[in-house]
Amino acid sequence: MDQQVFDGVAGRYWHRLDDGRVQCDLCPRYCKLHEGQRGLCFVRARQSDQIVLTTYGRSSGFCIDPIEKKPLNHFLPGTPVLSFGTAGCNLTCKFCQNWDISKARASDRLQDLASPEAIAEAAVRSGCRSVAFTYNDPVIFLEYAVDVAQACRARGLKTVAVSAGYICAEPRVEFFRHMDAANIDLKGFTEDFYKDLCSAKLAPVLGTLEYLKHSTEVWFEITTLLIPGENDSPAEIEALSRWVMERLGPDVPLHFTAFHPDWKMLDKPRTPPATLRMARRIAEEAGLRYVFTGNIHDPAGQSTYCHGCGGVLIGRNWYELMDWNLSPDGRCRACGTACAGMFEGKPGRWGARRQAITVPSLAASA
Numbered sequence: 001m002d003q004q005v006f007d008g009v010a011g012r013y014w015h016r017l018d019d020g021r022v023q024c025d026l027c028p029r030y031c032k033l034h035e036g037q038r039g040l041c042f043v044r045a046r047q048s049d050q051i052v053l054t055t056y057g058r059s060s061g062f063c064i065d066p067i068e069k070k071p072l073n074h075f076l077p078g079t080p081v082l083s084f085g086t087a088g089c090n091l092t093c094k095f096c097q098n099w100d101i102s103k104a105r106a107s108d109r110l111q112d113l114a115s116p117e118a119i120a121e122a123a124v125r126s127g128c129r130s131v132a133f134t135y136n137d138p139v140i141f142l143e144y145a146v147d148v149a150q151a152c153r154a155r156g157l158k159t160v161a162v163s164a165g166y167i168c169a170e171p172r173v174e175f176f177r178h179m180d181a182a183n184i185d186l187k188g189f190t191e192d193f194y195k196d197l198c199s200a201k202l203a204p205v206l207g208t209l210e211y212l213k214h215s216t217e218v219w220f221e222i223t224t225l226l227i228p229g230e231n232d233s234p235a236e237i238e239a240l241s242r243w244v245m246e247r248l249g250p251d252v253p254l255h256f257t258a259f260h261p262d263w264k265m266l267d268k269p270r271t272p273p274a275t276l277r278m279a280r281r282i283a284e285e286a287g288l289r290y291v292f293t294g295n296i297h298d299p300a301g302q303s304t305y306c307h308g309c310g311g312v313l314i315g316r317n318w319y320e321l322m323d324w325n326l327s328p329d330g331r332c333r334a335c336g337t338a339c340a341g342m343f344e345g346k347p348g349r350w351g352a353r354r355q356a357i358t359v360p361s362l363a364a365s366a
């Protein structure tokens with residue numbers, strides 16, 4: 001049989017099995033590969049008896065987004081973030097809202113060849129404060145993400161991972177050591193949901209959340225997409241909220257966002273705004289201080305309130321900042337209570353804009 005030849009760089013986190021296969025140890029799928037095979041994520045493959053990353057240096061395009069779009073509401077609010085992804089994913093969510101990227105084969109979707117230095121330079125040039133690994137899950141392109149993150153930090157830029165947190169313990173340490181902030185998708189709060197709709201497991205995701213809270217300085221927020229009839233029962237929302245409160249504490253922001261029919265889940269309606277507001281109320285009653293609604297028009301549900309006096313600290317309308325009542329050291333101007341997060345003296349002024357940019361291509365400079 002002809003063996004497929006990949007154009008990849010050496011991957012980390014794998015070992016040989018006694019039966020001749022090679023096992024990828026990057027994520028809890030533990031794909032076991034014969035020569036020439038790809039893993040479920042499609043971008044890691046076995047070539048020349050080792051695991052390679054086939055998408056190193058290749059992106060699905062670059063955009064400058066508001067940081068609130070990641071979503072991160074308490075990390076350098078109002079600033080622009082250079083965002084990019086690659087192709088593939090290690091989850092198989094039937095409701096994927098980014099399926100054109102996550103289900104893409106490297107060859108048919110990736111356009112831009114960009115070195116870590118070129119990405120970091122482009123971010124600096126365009127006035128971004130951070131670079132985000134997003135659109136598809138960056139754990140599957142760990143080697144590229146880490147190199148880009150190092151190039152960013154060398155230029156004073158922050159780094160942001162948008163991830164489902166489905167990664168093994170050892171690579172998790174390396175990956176998040178290079179990140180300043182993360183948004184972790186907590187897709188539901190039952191093993192059945194993860195098994196039936198994502199062919200994955202809940203426990204490793206909870207492990208990543210606890211790891212981030214108790215073993216790192218990464219600022220992180222959580223997003224749960226509420227899907228009608230799948231993960232939106234008051235009981236499940238309450239269980240999720242109580243777990244966050246008990247295991248992570250009251251200061252981790254939690255975003256409940258609206259689903260729209262997509263990919264293989266076209267039979268479900270959009271999430272009603274009332275469901276998102278109900279979820280927010282339940283999470284606040286569980287003790288969480290910063291709970292937001294997303295993907296709907298709801299300025300009241302998208303603003304940050306002081307847990308000391310109840311006043312508006314940061315007013316938002318979608319991704320736009322409307323009010324700013326934090327002191328330069330991140331305290332309520334009215335009562336002095338500290339707000340959890342990473343703030344600078346003044347908010348950024350990027351607004352809700354989204355702007356595609358071109359990063360000088362490796363191909364062009366070769």
Ligand code: SF4
Nearest residue numbers: 024027030031039041
């Ligand atoms: S990262 Fe990809 S190849 Fe590795 S175990 Fe996960 S899905 Fe399989």
